[in-house]
Amino acid sequence: MKYYFTTLVLLLLISCKQEEKKKSFSSVSVDTIYEDSLSIRAIELIDNNLAFSANNGFVGNIDLNTGKVFSTNIAYDSIFPEFRSIAHTSNDVFVLSVANPALLYKTGENGKFQLVYKEEAENVFYDAMTFWNDNEGIAVGDSMNGCLSILITRDGGRTWQKQSCATVPKGIEGEGAFAASNTNIKIIGDSTWIATTNGRILFSADKAKTWRVIQTPIINAAPTQGIYSIDFYNEKIGFAIGGDYTKPENSNQNKAITVDGGVSWQLVADGQEPGYKSCVQFVPNSEGNGLVAIGFTGISYSNDRGATWKKLSEEGFYTLRFKNDTIAYAAGKSRVAKLSFK
Numbered sequence: 001m002k003y004y005f006t007t008l009v010l011l012l013l014i015s016c017k018q019e020e021k022k023k024s025f026s027s028v029s030v031d032t033i034y035e036d037s038l039s040i041r042a043i044e045l046i047d048n049n050l051a052f053s054a055n056n057g058f059v060g061n062i063d064l065n066t067g068k069v070f071s072t073n074i075a076y077d078s079i080f081p082e083f084r085s086i087a088h089t090s091n092d093v094f095v096l097s098v099a100n101p102a103l104l105y106k107t108g109e110n111g112k113f114q115l116v117y118k119e120e121a122e123n124v125f126y127d128a129m130t131f132w133n134d135n136e137g138i139a140v141g142d143s144m145n146g147c148l149s150i151l152i153t154r155d156g157g158r159t160w161q162k163q164s165c166a167t168v169p170k171g172i173e174g175e176g177a178f179a180a181s182n183t184n185i186k187i188i189g190d191s192t193w194i195a196t197t198n199g200r201i202l203f204s205a206d207k208a209k210t211w212r213v214i215q216t217p218i219i220n221a222a223p224t225q226g227i228y229s230i231d232f233y234n235e236k237i238g239f240a241i242g243g244d245y246t247k248p249e250n251s252n253q254n255k256a257i258t259v260d261g262g263v264s265w266q267l268v269a270d271g272q273e274p275g276y277k278s279c280v281q282f283v284p285n286s287e288g289n290g291l292v293a294i295g296f297t298g299i300s301y302s303n304d305r306g307a308t309w310k311k312l313s314e315e316g317f318y319t320l321r322f323k324n325d326t327i328a329y330a331a332g333k334s335r336v337a338k339l340s341f342k
Contacts, residue, residue: 024290024303025283025341028312032337033329034062034069040331041318042086042182044093050329052336053083053095059113062336064323074113076103084179085129087137094157096129096139098179104129104139106157117151117160124149127179131157132187132207140185140194142176148196152208169213172198174223178242181279181319183229186238193262195240197226201262216265218242219253229279233288236261239306241293243276248297251275257306268307274300278318283341285325292341294320294330299339312341 038054045051050062057080060071073080074095081097088094095113097103101120108114126141126149135156141149147165165171175198177184184195194202199220204211218240220226228242236259243254251272256265276295283290291302293309296316302309317332320339328339 025301025312026310027342028299028301029340029342030313030315030330030337031340032335033064033067034060034336035334037334039082039318039333040336041084041180042095043319043321043329043331043336044086044088045321045323045329046088046093050336051086051088051093052331053086055082056080057083059083059086059093059095072113074105076101076115079103085126085139085182087129087131089131089134089137089156091134092157094129094137096126098125098127100124102126102141104151104160116158119162125176125179126151127177128182128185130182130185130187132190132192136207138185138187138192138208140177143171143174147171148175148177148194148202150194150208163208167211169202169211172200175200178226178228178278180228180245183231183279183281183319184227186230186232188232188235191235191261193230193232193238195227195230195242197223199226199242201227201230201240201265203262214262214265216240216256217253217267218256218265219244219250228277229293231281231291232262233282233286237282237288237305238262239280239282239291240265241277241280245276245278245295248276248295255306268305269302269309273309273311274298279320281320281322281328283325284322290325292320292322292328294318296332299330301341 040054043052057074083095085096092107104117105113129139131137139151147168150163151160192204199218201214225244232238238258277293278295280293299313317330320330322328
């Protein structure tokens with residue numbers, strides 16, 4: 001009888017674990033927590049705060065416990081920059097503007113933002129930014145002078161240097177990185193993946209000291225096509241999504257997965273929903289199976305690494321970050337919202 005009881009307990013434990021693995025979402029509730037006449041494409045979760053940047057030089061912070069909003073507008077001469085990138089260390093928040101001039105700010109004394117990098121050129125356009133650690137960070141922009149624009153800091157963001165085209169892989173004419181959601185750079189440990197408009201991945205295993213290029217099968221024949229967003233669950237499992245925002249219903253060659261750290265990529269759900277999306281994120285604690293993709297076309301979910309998808313909501317957003325395995329925050333046109341998945 002004792003052996004029967006032990007076996008029964010083991011079977012129940014195994015069954016529970018299998019049920020946990022099978023856990024998937026069937027719905028999402030969307031609760032707006034901030035509204036304004038802004039285009040918000042960059043958000044960052046910092047403990048119980050959500051920092052975000054937008055057009056009109058706007059930088060905001062939402063206390064997720066109280067709902068209180070703190071904000072400022074940054075002006076450079078008569079320019080109110082359009083910020084589409086935001087990143088943070090333990091000490092500072094950083095925002096980076098698109099277009100000419102490129103302006104990169106960090107929080108300084110008394111929380112006021114100070115300019116730490118400026119670049120003036122006709123074709124300058126920066127798209128995304130993130131940090132490996134409290135000292136080392138990276139920003140990426142469109143190609144100039146034959147290669148992607150890559151900025152590096154090694155001193156906590158106090159100074160930034162642009163990498164020479166002698167050390168960055170040769171670019172393709174017109175190649176860039178879409179400034180759609182601040183998710184075309186992904187960092188895990190020392191590894192870095194950058195996704196481009198030409199469906200390519202620039203990979204570095206040593207925090208941007210050396211690079212190599214991988215071509216993915218993502219559609220990239222037109223300037224509006226390519227990889228819009230990339231995420232990795234761990235150093236092996238990654239996902240890329242994009243398409244063509246001018247033809248959002250087109251679902252051909254816009255989703256790809258890697259299980260070998262980005263060495264090779266395979267199309268998934270090709271010709272099936274979803275079409276164009278501007279941001280994709282792995283669901284935490286999903287063993288790399290759960291994915292949520294968003295865009296102005298709505299919210300879609302996969303529980304099998306992108307092989308099949310279910311549309312959970314028609315509500316449109318530009319960018320998304322998970323706080324835990326059921327709660328995420330999204331931002332888009334005129335609002336920030338809390339997403340509760342069930």
